[in-house]
Amino acid sequence: MNVxxxxxxxxxxxxxxxxxxxxxxxxxxxxxxxxxxxxxxxxSMVLVTCTYIVINLAYHTLLSPADLIRSESIAVHAGEIFFxxxxxxxxxxxxxxxxxxxxxxxxxxLLSIVLSSSRLPYAGAVEGMMPTLFGLVSKKSxxxxxxxxxxxxCSFVCVWPSNIGDLIQxxxxxxxxxxxxxxxxxxxxxxxxxxxxxxFKIPLIVPVVAALTSLYxxxxxxxxxxxxxxxxxxAAAIAVPVYYGYVDxxxxxxxxxxxxxxxxxxxxxxxxxxx
Numbered sequence: 357m358n359v360x361x362x363x364x365x366x367x368x369x370x371x372x373x374x375x376x377x378x379x380x381x382x383x384x385x386x387x388x389x390x391x392x393x394x395x396x397x398x399x400s401m402v403l404v405t406c407t408y409i410v411i412n413l414a415y416h417t418l419l420s421p422a423d424l425i426r427s428e429s430i431a432v433h434a435g436e437i438f439f440x441x442x443x444x445x446x447x448x449x450x451x452x453x454x455x456x457x458x459x460x461x462x463x464x465x466l467l468s469i470v471l472s473s474s475r476l477p478y479a480g481a482v483e484g485m486m487p488t489l490f491g492l493v494s495k496k497s498x499x500x501x502x503x504x505x506x507x508x509x510c511s512f513v514c515v516w517p518s519n520i521g522d523l524i525q526x527x528x529x530x531x532x533x534x535x536x537x538x539x540x541x542x543x544x545x546x547x548x549x550x551x552x553x554x555x556f557k558i559p560l561i562v563p564v565v566a567a568l569t570s571l572y573x574x575x576x577x578x579x580x581x582x583x584x585x586x587x588x589x590x591a592a593a594i595a596v597p598v599y600y601g602y603v604d605x606x607x608x609x610x611x612x613x614x615x616x617x618x619x620x621x622x623x624x625x626x627x628x629x630x631x
Contacts, residue, residue: 363576
């Protein structure tokens with residue numbers, strides 16, 4: 357494998373650890389976040405890493421490299437091989453058990469992503485960086501209903517024309533651009549504002565290594581697929597003038613959105629955001 361192929365493989369595999377960035381989004385809803393958020397990050401990452409290592413050791417013990425490449429569901433295939441010597445009943449049980457286990461794991465991950473990601477447009481509305489439309493909260497469920505609807509619509513648009521492999525590859529590529537900027541921001545703010553209170557403080561080597569890793573993943577993806585990766589970068593760049601020229605423009609966007617917000621308050625039985 358060359359350098360660009362390694363970066364593509366890392367982008368896909370690191371997607372499995374994607375929950376690390378979602379816990380920080382819901383930090384405001386966590387009791388005693390100064391202690392519990394770092395504790396949750398460390399414990400979860402150690403458990404997930406150990407679990408993945410054990411599972412992959414089992415896969416490579418039961419399946420050959422050719423089987424791993426050909427298999428459409430590695431977990432189900434490995435379960436079939438393990439249980440086939442115990443008879444047809446055990447084999448049938450293995451197929452259903454591993455298929456259901458993968459589905460449960462997938463929906464569990466989806467639940468945490470929906471829970472956390474829906475807070476981003478909501479928080480933007482609360483801070484005045486997004487239209488108030490995204491700050492509506494259901495009175496019954498206490499969830500940001502308009503933010504959830506918006507993200508669900510965006511997800512449908514992304515999933516509809518794509519296969520899951522390409523989606524993970526290119527959404528992961530874009531994600532690492534913004535995560536890399538966050539890592540660089542931590543370094544810059546550590547030097548520019550050294551004395552401000554920091555509820556969470558980590559050794560400087562951590563964001564440095566993370567920023568360099570992000571740079572490697574981004575450059576590798578651009579080198580391997582310059583046309584498609586460049587198109588995604590262009591799409592992200594177009595969002596900047598769209599935001600500042602329209603979304604953040606009170607005359608062009610906020611007036612009709614404020615009217616729509618008033619109607620949704622009635623029809624969705626929602627409440628206004630808490631500022």
